[in-house]
Amino acid sequence: MSTESVDGSDTRPTIEVTEDAAEQAHSLLEGEGLDDGIAGLRLFVQQGGCAGLSYGMRFxxxxxxxxxxxxxxxxxxFVDxxxxxxxxxxxxxxxxxxxAExxxxxxxxxVSECGCGESFRT
Incomplete structure (x- = not known):
């Protein structure tokens, strides 16, 4: 799913990944025996936590x-x-x-997060 602007540039909402995060995820993918050319990290939002929403991640x-x-x-x-x-x-x-790590x-x-930083509200 991608949206193209009139001038042909990509205008879809962005999700960036730092180099440190990518390195850690690659290491974990390798440990799971997954092909990082096809497999990936799923980043999602779910109901829960004291602020209403929380992040989830899985391969x-x-x-x-x-x-x-x-x-x-x-x-x-991958983002749904x-x-x-x-x-x-x-x-x-x-x-x-x-x-923590x-x-x-x-x-x-x-717009607000719970004290532990595990859940949020938009």
Whole structure:
């Protein structure tokens, strides 16, 4: 699914992936024995958490027919149409620190988050 503007440039909502996040995801894909040329990371939004919505991630063998597919640093990211409206313009990053390590979504559409940062509201 892609929208073309009059001048031919791609105008679909973007999901960016940092190099650190792509490297970590590639490592995990490899550990799962998945072909990163076909398989990818599914990024989605689900109901839940104290703020109403939460992010979900999993590896899928291949995209669904109606997914938007992004590719950054060789990592394929699959986003379903319902989730895309909540996370368009987001950046997927990987953070490591003293208290936690993991993937983090920087979402410009968020108007509030819960205290733990696991759920959000748009």
């Amino acid at each position: 899928d063998d291949e995209p669904e027919d109606d997914d938007t597919i992004y590719e950054h640093h060789g990592l394929r990211v 149409p319902a989730s895309l409206k909540y996370i368009e313009g987001s950046v997927l990053d990987f953070e490591s620190g003293l208290q 993991g993937f983090h979504v920087e979402n410009p559409n968020v």
